Amino acid sequence: MVWKKHDYDDIPGTYVFDGKTAYQAYAVNKMLFSFNDESCRDEFEADPAAYCDKFGVAGAMKEAVLKKDFLGMLRLGCNIYFMAKMAIPRGVSVQDAGAAFQGISTKEFQAKLLKKRDGLEEKLAQVGGYWNG
C-alpha cells in the first residue's frame, strides 16, 4: 500500500491538502470544524488539552495545537480554512499566520504584499480595456 506521489508535492513552501493529508489529520480537522459552534470554542478555551483528548488529537499534533504553532499544525495536516476557525477568534489574522509561516513580522508580510501594487495601473493600461479609476 503506497500513497501516490503528486507533481504538487515538490512545490516549495506549499502543503497541498489532499486525500493523504485529509485522512491522516481527520481528527484534528474535525476538532477545528467544531469551532463553527461558539459553545465548542468556549469549551476548548476552558481546557484545550481535554478538548483535544475528546477528539482523539494526540502526540505532536496535540502539542502543536496547545502551542498554537500554526506552521507545525499545517505541516502535520491541518487544513488552512479549518485552522482559521481557531486562529481568527484569537486575534490571529490570515496575514499574521502568513507572517508566522515565513518567520517575519506581520508588518513585513503586509509590506511584501503591497509591493505587488507597484506599476499595476501602468500594466493594466498597457493590456488595455481595464477600469483604472
Next chain:
Amino acid sequence: MARLLGGVTSSHIPAVGNAIANGLTQEHYWKRFFDGYEPAKAWLKKAAPDVIIVVYNDHGLNFFLDKVPTFALGCADWYHNADEGWGLKPVAPFQGDVQFSWHLAESLVEQEFDICTCQEMKVDHGFVNPIRALYGTLEHWPIKAIPLAVNTVQHPVPTAARCLKLGHALGKAIASYPEDLRVVIFGTGGLSHQLQGERAGLIDVDFDIECIEKIATEPEWLTRFSNSEIIARAGTEGIETIMWLVMRGALRDDAKVIHKHYHAPISNTGAGVLVLENS
C-alpha cells in the same frame, strides 16, 4: 424560456465582507478595489436578473471532510449564512428557487454531470461576499440565489477542463427551463493567492491578468494547465480560479466584455471583476 443574461466574477475573501460591514469601502486601502465594482453594479441593475447562480467553494461551514462533493447544487427554498467560527453576525437569508434548482439538477445529470443535490445548505463567505460586494448588505435581497459549490478545498479537485464543461452543461440547463426567468451567473474566488506555508503571500499579477484576458476570450487556455501547474503559478488557494470557468462555460462563446477590473493586493489576493454579457 429562461435567459442567461451574463456572468460576473468576484473575489469572495472574508476581508471584503468585513470592509463592507465596517464601512471601510472608501478608505484608501479599499477604495480602488470597491470603486471598480461600480460598472458591474450598474450592469446588474440594467440586466435586472430574477435569479443568480453563485459558483463558489465552501470553506468548512456546510461541508466537513466526512463528505466532500465535487459539485453540489442547492435545491432549497432558503439558504442561511451562519457563524464560520469567527463569531460574525450572519447576513439575511437568501431565497432560492426550488423548481429551477431541480430542473438544473435533472438537466445536469442528463448531461452526465452527476452532481450532489442539497435540500439544506448553509452558505459561507464564498457565496455571501460577492453578493454583498455587488448589492450591498441588505435585509432583503432583491434577487433569488442558488448556490453551486465546487470542491476546491480537498484534492482531488475537478480540473479546469471539467469546470468549463460543467459551465457548458449549465448553460444548456438554464436555456431549457420553460419559465421566463432572467438569470445571471457569478464565478467567484481567485485570483492568485496562497494563505498557507512558507510561500504564503504569493500573488502573480501577470498570471492574474492573463487569466482575465483568456477567460474572457479563450477560456480553453486555462484548461491546458493541470491543477498542479495552476497551484504552482497561482497558489494553493488560487486554484479557486477554475470556478470562473463554470461561469464562462455557461455563456456563449462570443459573450461581450462589458467590464474588466483588477486589483492587488486585497488582503492576500489578486482580485478580478469581469462582466460578460451574452449577446
